[in-house]
Amino acid sequence: MVMDHEKQRARYVAGTEGAPPVPPPGGYRNARRQSGAVTPPQYGAPAPAATATATASEAKKPANALGWIALVVGILFALILLITLAVGATDTLYGVTMLALQLVVVAVIIGTLFTARGRTLAAVALGITLVFNVATVGGIGALQTSASGSYDGMKSEEQKHEEAYPGIKGTDPQDALQQQSLEEVRSEADGLFAEIRERITAEYGYEWVQVGDEDLRPERNGYGGESMLVEYTSIGWATTEPIQDYSTKLDVMATIDSVVAEHGLPPLYSFNGEFSGIDPTMIAKLYGSEDPREQHTWEYYTDNYPDPMRLYANIYDLSNDPTGDFLKTREAQNARTGEPLEGLQMVVIASAVLSEDDQAEFEEKLKDYPGFQ
Template identity: 55%
Template sequence: MVDRGSRYVAGTEGAPPLPPPGGYRGARRVAPTTPPVAPPASGAPTAPAPPPSAPPAAWPLADHHAPEAAAPRERSAHTGAMGWIAIGAATVFALILLVTLASGAVGALYGTTLLVLQLLVLVAVVAALCTARGRLLGAAALAVALVFNVATLGGVGAVGAEALGAYDGQKSDEQKFWEAYPGIKDDDPGQALYQPSLEDVRAEAEATLAAVRQRLTAEYGIQWVAVGDEVLRPERNGYGGESMLQQYTSASWASTEPITGYTRKLAVMHTIEDVLWERGWEGMWAFNDPRSGIDPSIIQKMYGGDRPENQVNWEWYAELWPDPGLFYADIVDLANDGTGQYRASREATSARTGEPLEGLQLVVIAGELLSADDAAAYEDALKRYP
């Protein structure tokens, strides 16, 4: 029969484990309470009060197991001196670049001084990024340096100067003086006065082109269409400016039908040469001929074949020596285009300019010409130069 009133029987099986030495962590000893005592009956002698009990002893090793309050940890500053140096250097350098750009000194942006300062700023930014306390401001300095640097502001300045032509501020007085030179560097300035004027060359070119067209129409029945207007372009003087001389390109003329076959093309070119001889031009030279002295690989690439018999393009020219003038006669014969590459190129050109897809084209080009209307001003301008 089991004594149910007893908590544990027959040893310690089933009993909870003993507490560890020193007790459980954070455990508190509860002071024992004294059960209330009934007041004595009246007339009965009272027992003396017991002495006050001593306070309960502390748990062993209580100091070791009791949780300790964490000591306040000193927080480090978010930024350090290196970060402030980097952001300050980047900001000051950005201001220097902006002031330089605003003053129009575009060339100074690529000077040695600013390039060295840019390198120093970069070193300061990298040093700040490598330190824990300077990393925040170092990142901000890096952002500033990426936006405001020699490359970005220099590019902005160059584009602006190109659009406005504002390069004068960086040129010396001597450079500006020679920039206005009316002739061409290292050329005889008097040559433009002695040779035929722009108006004379234009008249000769138009007359020669008309004579060639008439002869070809009469002998081969070729009809013509204008495919380009006259173009005048100022010649550069070699000192960074424009001279008073001009390059002349006549209106271009093209045949309205193809000219194919080696024999027919050769006959047409010889007829052109005959007309040019009659008008005082030199004999014609064929760039596309292997005997021209041009590298055979270049001839193959430019003209679509290594021999005139199988070439797509022919290019002949003649000079009006000693007067300025070059007469060009080009033939495009797509019957020799075995790859279709030249046809595709010609189709794109024809769609853009409206010229015939293939056939013969004629044009005259002459350079370093002085208009008769500018001759007096040209002479006066030359007097300022030694």
């Protein structure tokens, strides 16, 4: 019996090397178990300081009046700069008054940055001032002035007077009064186009489509301003079908040549032809080849000098574009204007023309410019 107890005891203590004995299977008799979750003790956690509570309380306080003043001042200064830019007073942006005002604004903002309750609003005001200041807004104004050429603040009265010259420097203003008016050019172009379209359709069966709209671009007067003259670009016309046969191209141009002759214009001049006077290498570069049979573009021209009207008649032929480079050019043009990729196209351009409605005013203004041209 004693041996049994010794064996049982040895089972618990064998190999423990001095450690407390493990409990018997099933645990000790009448042992109590702790109910609920056991929360491990926390060591080293500091007790909340009274200063932390005070800091949180201070953080919840609203910004002081100085912070709002800095923000409002920054916004008002930005608005002043933008309004000055909008009215075109570029010189004012670099004036002593504006620079002094900017220094005051910066001083207010920087001073507010050192206050705990105004620091946030001051930072916002500083950001606004960094974006809208004399340097940035003044730079935008300088670029705008450079693009438009309006340096009014730096021009003398003589320069401003020259800028308003109604004619074009280097040309006799009487030429604009003696040559065809804008309305006469438009009327002649419309009549010329109508007859050419009718003849081409009757003889070759080609139909037509309008390309683009009429465009009037003011001509510069050579003194930094705009003259009263305009460059006229007519509505364009194009055939809806390609013209690729060499003989047909020659016949079509001959038909146009006969029509312009009936209108008193000189014969068509071929820029792409061998007798154009252009270097053959340049012809190949511009039109795809020196040989008209292999060219992707034929360009013909005539005018009614000394009147300003110029007629251009071009034939585009993509069958003579082995590399596909010219096709890309035509596709880009088609995307801009909607014109057909191939076929015959015509347009009239007239430079430095004066509208009949402006002739009286033009002559009146010329009285202030004796000897100008």
